[in-house]
Amino acid sequence: MRMLVNAYFAKNIGDDLFLKVLFDRYPDVEWYLLTSNKTYREIFSNYNNVVILRSLSVNFFGLRKVDVFSKINNLLNFWKYDGLVIIGGSIFMEGPDWKGFLTSKSILPDKLKKLNKKSFIIGANFGPFSDNDFVNSHKKYFSLFEDVCFRDFNSYSLFKDLKNIRVSTDAVFNLKKDDSNSIVMERSIGFSLINLEKREDLRNYNTVYNDKIVELVEYYSKLGFSINLFSFCEQEGDLSMCNNIKQRIGVEHKSKVKIINYNGNIDAFLVKYRSCDLIIGTRFHSIILALLYNINVFPIIYSNKTHNILNDLNLEGNGVFIKNMEKLKPENVIPIPNKIDIDKVCDEATNQFKALDLFVGKY
Template identity: 50%
Template structure:
């Protein structure tokens, strides 16, 4: 029997959260062949142990400070759409309003339209919508979404915007369905993990960078004084996590800085997860630092840089113990330490519910 074949579009920036989406997808369908269209050569290493994953290299050029993917110019020559069973767009914050979004949407339409012309199914898995300010942005995306066979959002906020479309559903984040040894509950290792981001790179948050770094440094030092080990996690070097960590350590007193371990994700997902699950508590800024801590049954105190994090916490009734970056200066360190204690996910059924992300794709592939 011929192996089914899927063309996958994702965010190929070696961002742990997005790479975990791909890992869950590949693990769920081991007998399906997945083709990834990316100019990032590192993905040959990230998924080198998956025999069902192949990289189809696209072209990119440097224009000024921007890297532009020439995907639309070349992929019609290298992709034979009839040879695929479906197109899957999997990712989290992939529908955010930004400058030039109209051109981006035009480019995004290309692949689904090609697949529909040859009567092949198209899917969007795991996304959230926004943030956005322009109603035109929402209306144009509604037209775009209507052409897909199935769209499963990861938060109720996004679902309610497009819930009148019959092909739109909601299920918890894809990473909740991460399997194997990573579902184990960590032991009490007196290790505190911190997910740090580069606030300067975030829209509307640039002027909070120093306040954010100072507060994270203050919390770290308090935990060290209490006898805890500290691990700082960089989820995506390209987006500045490691830069922010290095800046934090450079400006911290040496007697504290030398007691801090840095764990930076690059290409080895399993190694990163092994380090992460040793933490008893995580002060998490990255969206998927929160999801992983909930999955691993760790104590968690979320630092909110985007409404997407708050929306998910609200969906699971865990929005009480957290802090928005805009309020970071007023955050009481003692409150963080107190509120994070036993702040865990009560509803463990989310792990099963998240598999609903793949319900429609299962009908095609299982």
């Protein structure tokens, strides 16, 4: 079986984990990636079932948008493929030219539908948005798909009247865990950081966020912990943020601070991540990974998508909203209590792939 797959191809560890989970789950499917980003040939070089469609020219419609392609009808031989999977998280955000973007990204699933081929959306959340027309227009768009599975109930509730809409928890909970004893635990605190200067809606909190991260790093350093600053996506400014924090901390703490930048080596990044005693996480998937690996985690909530999934998992209450960080004191950083049955959560997360499993005949 040959399937097209579209995602956020920007070397973001969270989105690359979506792809890893997908490829691991269906080793007998040939996956054709709708990107000309050569990096992905390297990231998944050990997968014989992954092909980069190098001839396509990419148009990016906003930083967090799924890739779409110009003149797609002329570039793809649609008959060669059995269907399409779009897998990603924040891929339905309202932008200034959302109507034009929606028209563009409807081309591929519409063409496939007319050829009686199936398209699937896996792992997404919906929003943020301010225009109800944005919701209504996406109802028409979702009708092009065999199945749409959101990752939070808030997104699902907007479209639950549609028969092809479902909900399950985040797809990264399907990641195969290496339960070997090869992970060397360190007395370390991991920080997942984002660059607020690149986010218009959060830019006003940039100074407070930076100041508090510096304060927290120095606090845990004084307690004897080593510090790992994790950059999940260099393109979105995580690495520059990590470098900025390391520059700002006191000289006496610098030797204890390491920067771990995701460079496309998923396994190496996860080994470092799993070695931490505590994660203070801003990135959405920094929290998901901590829960998956049973690491204590304190969320810094910068988006409703984080708040919504914590709600769904009955883990609301711990953590801090980024807009309230000024009031945060280091001694009040209390991790999420370990009250979820992670095996049950992981089992439920397989439902993200329920419709695709049936389509490819996996189960």
